[in-house]
Amino acid sequence: MLHLLRHAKSSTKQNVEDHERPLSRRGRKTARRVGKSLSGELGAVDLVLCSSARRTRETLDFVLDEFSPRPRTSIEDELYLASREKLAARLGRLDTSDVNVLLIGHNPGLHELALALADENSPAFRALASGKFPTAAYVSFRVPADWSVLGSSRHAVIGYVTPESLPDEDK
16 A cells, blocks of 8 residues: 655744745644544554655654654655656555555655556546645545556556545544
């Protein structure tokens, strides 16, 4: 299984380099909700690949708080603002023992990768393709055990979740 998660909403603080932008208050709240949703739906994750940007690392922290046991994590500079091609190449180097993988990254590369991997006949494809891939959205795919062939075919979209589709914690 492959799960692609866009980082939660970041702060628009001025005088802060893009790589060092933190999550906003809303982003932190949403990241908690997404973490609960992910852990509930996925159960366990073998590996989390995460961009080295501050906003993705903070999203990772909130998500990991909901997982027990915690998955292995790898913070990688090459994932920062990576293109679809770079993301696919990184995933293609995964070991077959990593069966359930979560990648936390950035648009536009993440959304472009999701569209390139998605089987157009999947029920969730239309929602994924017709809109944006908002902050804290995630999409899940059923993928082959051999990661090196990931990009050679389309894969069933088994879930597409946006923050708006999650229950509000305040209710």
